[in-house]
Amino acid sequence: MISPDQVATMIKAGLPDADxxxxxxxxxxxxxxxxxxxSDFAGRSLVQQHQMVxxxxxxxxxxxxxxxxxxxxxxxDAWAAVQSA
Incomplete structure (x- = not known):
């Protein structure tokens, strides 16, 4: 079993600026x-973004x-748009 915090830590290790x-x-x-x-997702397709994660x-x-x-x-920017919708 792995905790949500451990999952977040792994993702942040690969994408340091990630929320x-x-x-x-x-x-x-x-x-x-x-x-x-x-911000590392900028200019990348959805598939590429998911591959990064x-x-x-x-x-x-x-x-x-x-x-x-x-x-x-x-x-x-996309997250800000989703949050304001």
């Missing part, structure tokens, strides 16, 4: 929903410490 919100979807410590806001948690995914990860990724 990360992690929610445990089942209470079992292996199914998470994650919102990541990072998956790269940061690759080890936990491959060991099945994280079984499922639902991602929402945003640039800071």
């Amino acid at each position: 990360v919100q992690v929610q445990d979807l089942t209470g079992g410590g292996d199914h998470y929903q994650v919102v990541v806001v990072s 998956y790269g940061a948690v690759r080890e936990a995914m491959s060991s099945e410490a994280i079984h499922a990860l639902a991602l929402k990724t945003y640039t800071p």
